Amino acid sequence: PAKNYDDAIHNQSYEAQYLAKRITNESMIYDAGRTKESLSGYWGFGIDQYDTCLRAKWFEEKYVDQDGRYNPMDFSFDEWEKMLVPSSWNTQKEKYFLYEGSAVYTRTFLYKNNGEERVYLKFGAVNYDAKVFLNKEYLGCHKGGSTPFFMEVTELLMEQNRILVVANNTRHKDNVPTDNTDWFNYGGIYRDVELIRLPKTFIKDFTIGLVPDGGFNKIRVEVKTEGPAANGSASLTIGELGIRQSIEIRDGQGSVVIEVRPELWSPDSPKLYETNIEYGEDLIREKIGFREIRVDGQEIVLNGKPIFLKGISAHEESVKNGKAVTDAEIVENFMLAKEMNCNYMRLAHYPHTERAAQIADEMGILLWEEIPVYWSINFNNPETYRDAENQLTELIRRDRNRASVIVWAVGNENPDTDARVTFMSSLARKAKELDPSRLVSAACMLDHVNHIINDRLADSLDIIGANEYYGWYQTNFDNLVKLFENSKPTKPVVITEFGADAKAGHRGTVDEKGTEDCQVDIYRKQVAVFKRIPYVKGTSPWILYDFRCPRRLHPVTQNYYNTKGLLSEDKSRKKLAFYVMQQFYKDLPD
Numbered sequence: 179p180a181k182n183y184d185d186a187i188h189n190q191s192y193e194a195q196y197l198a199k200r201i202t203n204e205s206m207i208y209d210a211g212r213t214k215e216s217l218s219g220y221w222g223f224g225i226d227q228y229d230t231c232l233r234a235k236w237f238e239e240k241y242v243d244q245d246g247r248y249n250p251m252d253f254s255f256d257e258w259e260k261m262l263v264p265s266s267w268n269t270q271k272e273k274y275f276l277y278e279g280s281a282v283y284t285r286t287f288l289y290k291n292n293g294e295e296r297v298y299l300k301f302g303a304v305n306y307d308a309k310v311f312l313n314k315e316y317l318g319c320h321k322g323g324s325t326p327f328f329m330e331v332t333e334l335l336m337e338q339n340r341i342l343v344v345a346n347n348t349r350h351k352d353n354v355p356t357d358n359t360d361w362f363n364y365g366g367i368y369r370d371v372e373l374i375r376l377p378k379t380f381i382k383d384f385t386i387g388l389v390p391d392g393g394f395n396k397i398r399v400e401v402k403t404e405g406p407a408a409n410g411s412a413s414l415t416i417g418e419l420g421i422r423q424s425i426e427i428r429d430g431q432g433s434v435v436i437e438v439r440p441e442l443w444s445p446d447s448p449k450l451y452e453t454n455i456e457y458g459e460d461l462i463r464e465k466i467g468f469r470e471i472r473v474d475g476q477e478i479v480l481n482g483k484p485i486f487l488k489g490i491s492a493h494e495e496s497v498k499n500g501k502a503v504t505d506a507e508i509v510e511n512f513m514l515a516k517e518m519n520c521n522y523m524r525l526a527h528y529p530h531t532e533r534a535a536q537i538a539d540e541m542g543i544l545l546w547e548e549i550p551v552y553w554s555i556n557f558n559n560p561e562t563y564r565d566a567e568n569q570l571t572e573l574i575r576r577d578r579n580r581a582s583v584i585v586w587a588v589g590n591e592n593p594d595t596d597a598r599v600t601f602m603s604s605l606a607r608k609a610k611e612l613d614p615s616r617l618v619s620a621a622c623m624l625d626h627v628n629h630i631i632n633d634r635l636a637d638s639l640d641i642i643g644a645n646e647y648y649g650w651y652q653t654n655f656d657n658l659v660k661l662f663e664n665s666k667p668t669k670p671v672v673i674t675e676f677g678a679d680a681k682a683g684h685r686g687t688v689d690e691k692g693t694e695d696c697q698v699d700i701y702r703k704q705v706a707v708f709k710r711i712p713y714v715k716g717t718s719p720w721i722l723y724d725f726r727c728p729r730r731l732h733p734v735t736q737n738y739y740n741t742k743g744l745l746s747e748d749k750s751r752k753k754l755a756f757y758v759m760q761q762f763y764k765d766l767p768d
């Protein structure tokens with residue numbers, strides 16, 4: 179044992195063994211609308227900067243050697259300090275604020291079989307990679323900091339169980355996102371950990387939505403099952419629509435198109451229907467909205483009517499809770515957007531919690547959802563592509579029954595190289611293949627020399643997203659007018675970002691950067707131009723409220739915050755520019 183211990187400690191290739199066993203979207207199960215048990219709460223926690231848990235295999239808990247002698251240990255799980263799950267460790271204790279690296283989380287839990295035949299564990303999100311162990315067995319590693327992952331644990335559960343997770347938020351050049359972003363790199367298990375009890379055969383995937391043919395009178399339902407009863411009949415019930423429909427399942431799959439005319443979901447009238455889907459002993463209860471989104475020339479068309487996306491961009495962050503945002507905080511963000519007369523929000527630059535889309539379904543906010551293919555990621559690395567495509571698939575499979583979600587976005591401001599066009603157009607194709615009923619977009623690159631919207635990726639997109647900072651990074655504001663005159667898009671353009679830094683309450687002349695006066699001046703000029711451009715079909719200024727950012731070192735106007743928010747970081751103060759957007763959206767015709 180001594181030798182093995184030494185080997186493990188010095189084995190520099192320890193990581194490859196763990197990475198070889200990956201948890202991907204293939205093990206995903208449809209979990210919205212299910213009864214689940216949460217394993218959240220206080221877990222034992224140890225910062226493990228040198229990955230000693232993985233090298234020395236602490237998870238094996240070999241407290242005595244084979245001769246029954248005490249084996250000296252460098253840990254004691256049950257005496258460790260406690261860390262709240264879900265949370266970002268950075269906001270829990272000041273000493274962890276800037277920590278990046280591995281940390282070990284562990285807890286025990288009791289389990290009794292209640293008649294279920296299969297059991298899954300779900301993690302809502304762990305940033306960036308998570309290596310999961312249950313009762314000394316290694317279950318696998320998930321990469322990607324913002325999407326859920328699942329593991330079947332039926333055979334491993336006992337009466338007393340120990341779960342252990344090594345969460346590592348180290349930034350890497352080859353990750354998605356890469357090592358340089360314009361947001362704070364929070365660490366930890368920051369969404370729920372859940373246990374899901376299922377029958378032997380269960381519904382693995384479920385897709386429901388209006389057939390996007392302009393008729394508004396057909397619903398398509400698809401069901402995939404897992405388990406030995408691969409042939410049978412599933413049943414869909416939507417009581418309010420008088421639907422009780424059986425769906426024939428053959429080899430674990432079935433689909434049906436039902437003729438019915440539901441009341442359509444829209445931001446003004448976010449109608450949801452109680453929907454049950456059953457197969458054998460399995461039951462999913464969901465609230466579903468039906469709407470159609472498509473593009474017609476330069477128009478974005480919702481339920482047959484052209485719509486302007488009156489939006490705002492948002493990150494998933496709160497000063498108090500880091501990335502572990504609460505339902506109350508999500509509701510607060512949507513309420514602020516509504517106060518600004520928005521009908522739409524861009525959830526930038528990575529998948530936000532699934533609660534956001536569930537709440538947006540209820541409150542009537544259209545959503546743009548995005549994966550963190552952000553700036554210069556390693557477009558030449560096939561592993562990086564695999565990771566990006568896996569994150570995209572996990573996001574789409576998680577949220578594709580949410581009426582609020584209208585756009586899948588495959589990236590933001592990426593240099594226009596051949597490798598990038600190949601990489602991102604493949605992602606756009608993948609999004610369409612997984613979900614032909616929604617629009618695909620990205621925040622494209624603009625040519626700031628010739629002032630033109632000109633990005634080869636646009637051919638693969640339904641909407642051209644454009645981030646422009648005329649008046650701020652592009653200091654000559656007048657070039658914005660040139661940009662719009664020079665561009666001849668054949669598709670709708672959404673201004674996915676514009677804005678300027680301003681410290682809340684910091685006042686001065688319009689020429690003084692970092693003041694509210696300079697910010698509001700840029701906003702006034704921007705909206706005056708948008709009004710005149712017929713192909714601009716939406717705007718989502720950067721950003722709802724200020725956010726933490728390690729790149730922003732101006733001591734007066736930033737202090738490690740990106741202050742382009744329309745509100746201060748704690749949302750207590752609205753800046754002048756907030757009211758410019760509020761008025762702009764109010765004045766736009768419906």
Ligand code: GCB
Nearest residue numbers: 360590591645675720740742
């Ligand atoms: C951008 C990025 C966003 C930044 C913003 C800024 O274009 O998409 O992530 O935070 O500009 O403030 O520079």
